[in-house]
Amino acid sequence: MNEKLEKTQDIFLEKISHICSEFGLNNIMAQLYAILYFSNNPLSLDDMCERLKISKGSVSVNIRMLERYGVVRRVWVKGSRRDYYAGEKDISKVIIDRLKSMAQRRISEIDNMLKAVYDEIDSVDPQNGEEKEDARAFKERVDALKNLHHKAQTLVKLFNSGLLNNFLGTGSKIKQKEEVLLSE
Amino acid sequence: MNEKLEKTQDIFLEKISHICSEFGLNNIMAQLYAILYFSNNPLSLDDMCERLKISKGSVSVNIRMLERYGVVRRVWVKGSRRDYYAGEKDISKVIIDRLKSMAQRRISEIDNMLKAVYDEIDSVDPQNGEEKEDARAFKERVDALKNLHHKAQTLVKLFNSGLLNNFLGTGSKIKQKEEVLLSE
DNA sequence: TTTAGCATTTAGAACGTTCTAAACGTTATG
DNA sequence: CATAACGTTTAGAACGTTCTAAATGCTAAA
Numbered sequence: 001m002n003e004k005l006e007k008t009q010d011i012f013l014e015k016i017s018h019i020c021s022e023f024g025l026n027n028i029m030a031q032l033y034a035i036l037y038f039s040n041n042p043l044s045l046d047d048m049c050e051r052l053k054i055s056k057g058s059v060s061v062n063i064r065m066l067e068r069y070g071v072v073r074r075v076w077v078k079g080s081r082r083d084y085y086a087g088e089k090d091i092s093k094v095i096i097d098r099l100k101s102m103a104q105r106r107i108s109e110i111d112n113m114l115k116a117v118y119d120e121i122d123s124v125d126p127q128n129g130e131e132k133e134d135a136r137a138f139k140e141r142v143d144a145l146k147n148l149h150h151k152a153q154t155l156v157k158l159f160n161s162g163l164l165n166n167f168l169g170t171g172s173k174i175k176q177k178e179e180v181l182l183s184e
Numbered sequence: 185m186n187e188k189l190e191k192t193q194d195i196f197l198e199k200i201s202h203i204c205s206e207f208g209l210n211n212i213m214a215q216l217y218a219i220l221y222f223s224n225n226p227l228s229l230d231d232m233c234e235r236l237k238i239s240k241g242s243v244s245v246n247i248r249m250l251e252r253y254g255v256v257r258r259v260w261v262k263g264s265r266r267d268y269y270a271g272e273k274d275i276s277k278v279i280i281d282r283l284k285s286m287a288q289r290r291i292s293e294i295d296n297m298l299k300a301v302y303d304e305i306d307s308v309d310p311q312n313g314e315e316k317e318d319a320r321a322f323k324e325r326v327d328a329l330k331n332l333h334h335k336a337q338t339l340v341k342l343f344n345s346g347l348l349n350n351f352l353g354t355g356s357k358i359k360q361k362e363e364v365l366l367s368e
Numbered sequence: 369t370t371t372a373g374c375a376t377t378t379a380g381a382a383c384g385t386t387c388t389a390a391a392c393g394t395t396a397t398g
Numbered sequence: 399c400a401t402a403a404c405g406t407t408t409a410g411a412a413c414g415t416t417c418t419a420a421a422t423g424c425t426a427a428a
Binding site for chain 1: 273
């Protein structure tokens with residue numbers, strides 16, 4: 001690869017890994033996806049080790065995570081025993097999927113929490129006036145949370161019904177070369 | 185405090201800290217905010233150490249973080265030399281503010297990244313056909329990112345213009361007791 | 369059946385983060 | 399001025415995370 005282009009990509013890699021780390025993707029997953037996103041060809045594990053200067057074990061583990069997230073996929077290259085991977089080229093799809101699954105996860109966690117709290121809350125048996133007030137205040141605040149959570153859930157459902165996809169627009173025009181490679 | 189109520193709150197604390205840790209708040213900040221949110225009275229550093237069984241140093245550092253985020257504030261209690269803190273009781277305000285500042289931060293980071301990449305990209309000087317294609321593909325994909333980022337920014341602006349506040353509803357009805365304490 | 373070329377798993381090293389306890393600084397009070 | 403009652407800072411311990419290198423497992427070809 002052109003040396004200056006590689007340097008330019010490195011600038012990207014450095015920054016994107018930092019950004020993604022705050023979205024629950026670690027450095028390596030972010031950088032792996034980035035080089036696949038930029039690459040015209042699917043890459044093998046060894047290609048990726050070489051490009052990012054990291055061990056094969058790391059690439060192996062992290063690339064499978066990305067596969068589970070559905071943002072890269074294994075492609076077969078005729079005439080090679082290696083596994084090759086290609087990145088999803090429709091970046092808006094990747095991001096929307098990720099946001100959706102994060103939202104869904106948060107919703108479940110909060111559902112579980114509220115359920116657990118409500119299971120306990122009734123067995124609280126206040127002994128005096130002050131304790132009664134404490135219990136009442138606690139319930140009031142948990143109810144406020146439940147209320148807010150319900151509204152947030154409605155909002156998420158609205159987005160999931162395609163609103164976000166329509167706005168951010170999906171359907172990449174970027175074409176892969178993998179078909180060419182497959183018959184190489 | 186009523187023992188059973190405390191146990192119920194503990195269930196909440198355990199879960200909420202896990203949830204918040206994925207939003208860039210650590211355990212302690214999450215739990216500190218939670219006990220202040222639930223408490224009818226402002227609490228001192230020592231109160232919080234005692235309640236969460238953690239060191240004073242930790243409380244000191246983390247409570248000031250929360251103060252910077254604007255979700256707790258120091259209140260003065262007449263007749264005491266201690267610092268007391270009260271949590272913002274309008275939970276939707278806290279969450280909306282946090283989401284907004286996260287979004288704003290991501291936007292700046294991506295702006296910076298794109299700027300840095302575009303600064304470099306023109307100096308790439310492809311030497312042959314393959315390198316030319318690589319460079320073209322790279323530019324195409326960075327442009328796609330820029331495009332998506334622009335749309336996302338528009339969406340965020342839409343939310344910031346009050347849409348989210350209207351939907352999630354702001355204005356808590358929960359009253360603090362601090363006025364009482366201040367004249368104690 | 370053996371070997372070569374892979375991917376995967378694992379044990380341990382390196383790292384960053386965040387806790388605690390103790391030292392420290394500051395302010396009010398007697 | 400000395401002391402007590404605070405909050406803050408710091409040095410180091412404990413912890414989880416994630417990397418690497420080596421061992422292992424698998425599969426295809428000879």
